Amino acid sequence: MKVAVVLFTRDLRVHDHPALAASVRAAEHVVPLFVHDPSLPAGSNRRTFLDGCLSDLASSLRQRGGDLVTLRGDPVDCALRVAKQVGAAGIAMSADVSGFARARSQRLAAACAAEGVAFREFPGVTIAEPGSLRPGGGGSHYKVFTPYYRAWQASSLREVHGAPRRISLPEDMPKSWFATGDPDAVSGESAARERLSSWLTHLESYGDHHDDLAADRTSRLSPYLHFGCLSPRELVARVDGHAGAEPFVRQLCWRDFYHQVLSAFPDLRRRPYRPGAEDSWRDEPDALEAWKAGHTGVPIVDAGMRQMLQEGWMHNRARLITASYLTKHLYLDWRAGGDHFYDLLLDGDVANNYGNWQWVAGTGNDTKPYRRFNPLRQAERFDPTGDYVRRYVPELADIPGKAIHEPWKQPASTRRGYPSPLALDAK
Known part of the structure; x- marks a missing residue:
């Protein structure tokens, strides 16, 4: 050719x-x-x-x-x-x-x-091709993660290709076709590979600390994976043999899992994955807008939403907390939340974004669809000193320790106009 x-x-x-x-x-x-x-x-x-x-x-x-x-x-x-x-x-x-x-x-x-x-x-785009792993009994795809993970671990992965040494263009191509580019760009493959190399030194502690909100010890590689600046297959090869790799590789497998779900269920963005699982969602535009703006009155929720507004990224534990608050406390439609995340997140793609939203809302692949995350307990467990909240909700900076997670119990003078919670219960 x-x-x-x-x-x-x-x-x-x-x-x-x-x-x-x-x-x-x-x-x-x-x-x-x-x-x-x-x-x-x-x-x-x-x-x-x-x-x-x-x-x-x-x-x-x-x-x-x-x-x-x-x-x-x-x-x-x-x-x-x-x-x-x-x-x-x-x-x-x-x-x-x-x-x-x-x-x-x-x-x-x-x-x-x-x-x-x-x-x-x-x-x-993925490590294992969607559709390459199928459950026994003739199913089109795996509906539950754990058996998919076992099959995924046992599968043979394709080879990793090196970068081409030389690429030759045809002669006389129009100069107007080529973009000038930005020599100071801080995203892209070069930045991704540099970040990966530096983060590998922290891989060993990933399993113990990836849920620590204030420490922020996740890899933050998801935007680069979304845009394909990093090959997920090469990423598995790079971490192979490193201490602590298994919890991280498991997260990469979740990414593959939702891609094979989307491949088999193209309407994942709009229809509930589990038939009959749809709830009766409330229509509360003001509550939805307060959640989007990070003004619900629940500090851990507001911190997560404001992090996304500021950075185009949100810690994964905060994603679970904020999504659960919208669907299981405010009883607002998961599609509205999913669309908002999709619009703002650097790593927002259809498979992972809407797959995770359906999982949290109880309409998707979760085997325990009625679970929900209590934001106060989550805050006490994953932001015990309140440093994550202080980073993104400056109105509460003067409230000491874990008392920051329940500011409505503090004098109004220390809350700088911060609102009371829109909806909260102890379930």
Whole structure:
């Protein structure tokens, strides 16, 4: 093959990129392409992060003799237009499972077939391909995590691909296709690999401290995984053999688990996964807005919501607490909460975001759908000194110790106008 096009989507890296590696082996010239699709919604946090990822990807490609073609429009139309102009015999991309991604792939496959251009999808977004592991008895997918984890651990994983040493572009490509990029970008593959290398020194204590809200000892790699700046398969290989790796790898498996759920249940974003599990949600717009703004009057909840507003990220334990408060205390619809998280989080994707929201709401894959997280007990356990709350709720900075978790018991003069809780019980 003389020329191939690699369409990048949620796989913005050069290391362990199966579609890129295969294209470089098969073709004399490779055209890396990213298309900004205006029909795909993205919050400002993710747009900024994405811009940095693309700048870093372009830089990595240039170091290898290539570059990144960056266009705006429909990905199918743009990919075919580029392929025709450079005389490409094939288009390759990474497979993904959301309804949007699957529709895009189907349209691209049909368009390529009509134009006589080869089209192929490769793994790379997850560790195990969705659908590759199936339960006994003919089920389409695993509905419960633990048996999936056992099957996942016993499975054979694909090889890890190194970054291409050389990428050759066709001659006479339009200069307008190439973005200038931002040399000072702080996101992207380079930042992800640097963060991973430094965080590996803390892996041994991950199992004991990853729920400590104030210590913030999670890896914070999830945004890089969402944008594919890190290969999840390579990440497993990097932590393999390190003390404390198992609890971390288990979290990566949860990511795979929800991708295979979404692959089998495309309506995960809008319909309850468990038939008949839907609750009678209240319609309280003011309560929803107070929750979004971090003004519920429950400090641990408000701290989590304000962290997300400030950083585009929220500690995982805080995600559980805030989601449970919305659905199990305020009795508001999980879809409203899921949409808000999806809009603001750097790592917000359909599979993990809505899979986790359904798990908390009791409509999803949780085997104990009636569980709920008491925010006061969670705060006392995972923020015992109140330092996490003080970091994000400055109105309560003068309240000492764990008394900060129940400020309504303190004199109003020390609360700086902080409200009483919207809804709270001791269940």
